[in-house]
Amino acid sequence: xxKEDEKGMSLIVKVITRLxxxxxxxxxxxxxxxxxxxxGGGFAGGVxxxxxxxxxxxxxxxDVALKKLPKTAMSFFESMGAIMFLGIALLGFTGGYFFLNxxxxxxxxxxxxxxxxxxxxIAISLKVGAxxxxxxxxxxxxxxxxxxxx
Amino acid sequence: xxxxxxxxxxxxxxxxxxxxxxxIIKIILGIIIAEYAVNLFFILVAYRMEGRSPILSxxxxxxxxxxPLPQALVLTAIVIGLATTALLVALAMRIYEKYKTFDxxxxxxxxx
Amino acid sequence: MIELYVLLIFMIIGxxxxxxxxxxxxxxxxxxxxxxxxxxxxxxxxxPDVAITQLVVExxxxxxxxxxxxKKDLPFSTTGRWLLNALITISxxxxxxxxxxxxxxxxxxxxxxxxxxxxxxxKEGLNKTGASNLVASVILDFRAYDTLGEATVLFTAVIGVLxxxxxxxxxxxxEVVEEDDE
Numbered sequence: 001x002x003k004e005d006e007k008g009m010s011l012i013v014k015v016i017t018r019l020x021x022x023x024x025x026x027x028x029x030x031x032x033x034x035x036x037x038x039x040g041g042g043f044a045g046g047v048x049x050x051x052x053x054x055x056x057x058x059x060x061x062x063d064v065a066l067k068k069l070p071k072t073a074m075s076f077f078e079s080m081g082a083i084m085f086l087g088i089a090l091l092g093f094t095g096g097y098f099f100l101n102x103x104x105x106x107x108x109x110x111x112x113x114x115x116x117x118x119x120x121x122i123a124i125s126l127k128v129g130a131x132x133x134x135x136x137x138x139x140x141x142x143x144x145x146x147x148x149x150x
Numbered sequence: 151x152x153x154x155x156x157x158x159x160x161x162x163x164x165x166x167x168x169x170x171x172x173x174i175i176k177i178i179l180g181i182i183i184a185e186y187a188v189n190l191f192f193i194l195v196a197y198r199m200e201g202r203s204p205i206l207s208x209x210x211x212x213x214x215x216x217x218p219l220p221q222a223l224v225l226t227a228i229v230i231g232l233a234t235t236a237l238l239v240a241l242a243m244r245i246y247e248k249y250k251t252f253d254x255x256x257x258x259x260x261x262x
Numbered sequence: 263m264i265e266l267y268v269l270l271i272f273m274i275i276g277x278x279x280x281x282x283x284x285x286x287x288x289x290x291x292x293x294x295x296x297x298x299x300x301x302x303x304x305x306x307x308x309x310p311d312v313a314i315t316q317l318v319v320e321x322x323x324x325x326x327x328x329x330x331x332x333k334k335d336l337p338f339s340t341t342g343r344w345l346l347n348a349l350i351t352i353s354x355x356x357x358x359x360x361x362x363x364x365x366x367x368x369x370x371x372x373x374x375x376x377x378x379x380x381x382x383x384x385k386e387g388l389n390k391t392g393a394s395n396l397v398a399s400v401i402l403d404f405r406a407y408d409t410l411g412e413a414t415v416l417f418t419a420v421i422g423v424l425x426x427x428x429x430x431x432x433x434x435x436x437e438v439v440e441e442d443d444e
Contacts, residue, residue: 031314036393039205039310041401043229047318054325082417089410115314117393117402119410127413128229132322132421135236138427142243154366156270162355163277169351175286181294182323186300189316193307199373203308203395206322206388215396216308219380222400223357224312224414232319233419239330239424 008061017059024052030126035121042121046128053133062140075136088116088123116149152236161187174242174252178235189224194260196220266306273299294324311397386412 008014032045057065166186167180196217204218242252249257274338291317297320304313326380370376377384393399401409 030307036395036398038395039203039397041225041395041398043225043313044311044315047229047232047315047322051318051322054322058325072331078417078420082413085410085413090407092421115392115403117391120298120406121398124409124413129415131416132232132236134420135423136322136326136329138424139236139240139243139326140425151372153266153270153364153372154369155363156274158359159285160270160274160277160317160364162359163274163281163423165358166355167281169354170348173286175327176289178327179280179289182293182423183280186273186296186314188299189312190303191333193304193309193312194372195369196309196375197307197373198375198377201308202386203310205310206394206396208394212414215384217375218383218396218400219377221309221312221397222405223408225315225397226310226408228312228315230412231417233416235323237419237422237426238324239326240327240363240423241329243425248310 003058005013008064009059012060013059017055021052021056024055025049028052028129033118034123036117040126043128046125047123047132048135049129050132053129056135057140062137065139068134071134071137071141073147074130074137078130081123081125081130084123085120086129088119092116153194154191157187157191160190172253172255173256174245176240177254178238181233181238182231189227192224192227206236234262266303269299273303287328290324290327290331293327294320296342311395316318366379 006122007008028051031040031048032044033043034141035041053065053069056068156212157243160182164180164182164184166181170176171177171180198214198216201214201216202212204215204221245257246252251257275298276292280289280296280351283289286391295297301313301317301320304316320351366417383404384396387396387399389397393403
C-alpha cells in the first residue's frame with residue numbers, strides 16, 4: 001500500500017488534476033490581489049494556494065509535489081512573508097506611527113488603491129500558504145514512516 | 151432569543167463530546183464543533199435586520215450595513231482554529247506511535 | 263428568517279450524528295457537513311468574507327483529519343461507574359444551559375445591534391483608507407495589530423508541529439541518537 005501511496009492515485013485523477021491545479025492556483029492569486037475591492041483577502045487566498053499544492057500531492061504522490069516546491073523554498077517563503085509584513089509595518093515610522101498608511105490612497109474601486117492594504121494581503125497570503133502546506137507535508141511524511149516500518 | 155439558544159445547544163453538543171468520549175480523535179471533533187458554535191455566535195450578534203454586506207459599490211449608495219467589526223475578529227479566529235487543530239492532530243499521532251492505541255483510559259504512564 | 267432556523271437545526275442534527283457514530287471516517291464527514299451548513303448560514307447573515315474563509319479552512323481541516331485517522335482501528339471499551347459518569351456530565355451540561363440562557367437577557371435583540379464603534383468605521387472607512395471592502399480596511403488598517411498577532415500565532419503553530427514530528431527524541435544515557443536528514 002505504501003508504494004501505491006507514493007505513486008499517487010489512478011489515471012483519471014491524474015489527468016483531471018493536471019487540468020485543474022493551475023486554475024486553482026490562479027483563482028487563489030486573484031482572491032488575494034482583489035482583497036480590497038471584493039470579499040476574500042489574504043487569509044482565504046493563502047489557504048486556496050496551499051490547497052492547490054495539497055491537491056497536487058494527493059494525486060501524484062509526494063515526490064512530484066516536493067519537486068515543485070522543495071522544503072527550502074517553503075521555509076523561505078514563509079519567513080519572507082512574515083518579514084515583509086513586519087517591514088511594511090515598521091516603514092510606517094517614516095510618516096508618524098506604527099502601521100501608518102503612507103502610500104497614496106488613489107481612487108476607490110480600482111486595483112491600485114488603498115495604500116498598504118494590497119501589499120499586506122500579499123505578505124499574509126505567502127505566509128499562510130507556505131505554512132499550511134508545510135504542516136500537511138510533515139504529517140504525511142510521518143505516516144509514510146509508519147507504513148514503511150510495518 | 152431562540153436563535154441564540156440554538157447556538158448554545160450546538161456548543162453544548164461539542165462540550166458533551168469533549169467530556170464523555172474515550173477516543174482522542176472524537177475529542178478533537180468535539181473541539182472543532184465548539185469552535186464553530188463560538189464563531190457563529192459572534193456573527194449572530196453582528197447582524198442587522200434588512201442589512202447589506204459591508205462592501206461598497208460604485209453605482210448604488212448603500213446606507214444600511216451590518217456590523218463589520220465582529221466579522222474582522224472571526225476572520226482571524228477561523229485560521230487560528232485551523233492551526234490549533236493541526237497541532238492537536240500531530241500530538242495525537244505521536245501518542246499513537248508510543249502507546250499503539252487512541253483510547254485515553256489506557257494512556258496512564260506519566261514519564262515519557 | 264425561516265431558513266436560518268432550518269439550517270441551525272440541520273447543524274445540530276449533524277453534530278449529534280458526528281458524536282454518536284462508531285466509525286471514525288463517518289464522524290469526520292458529519293463534521294464536514296456541519297461546517298458546510300455553517301458556511302451557508304454565514305452567507306445568509308451577509309458576511310461573504312467569513313463564509314469564503316470558513317469553507318476553505320474546513321476543507322483543509324477535513325483533509326488533515328482524514329489523513330491522520332485512515333486505517334486506524336477504533337477500540338471501544340467501557341469501565342465500571344458508567345452510569346454515574348453519564349449522570350454527572352448531563353446534569354452539568356443542563357445547569358450550563360440554564361445559566362447561559364438566563365444571560366441572554368442582557369444582549370440586544372437579534373437584528374438591532376448597538377454599533378457604537380462601527381458607525382465611525384462605516385462612515386469614514388472609504389475616505390480614510392481608500393478601500394471598498396470595509397472588512398479588509400478594518401483588519402489591515404484600523405485593527406492591524408490583531409492581524410500581526412494572528413500571523414505570530416500561525417508561525418508558532420507551524421514551528422510547534424515541526425518540532426513534534428521530528429524523529430530525534432530525548433537522549434537516554436550513554437546512547438547516541440543518530441540524526442535523520444529531513
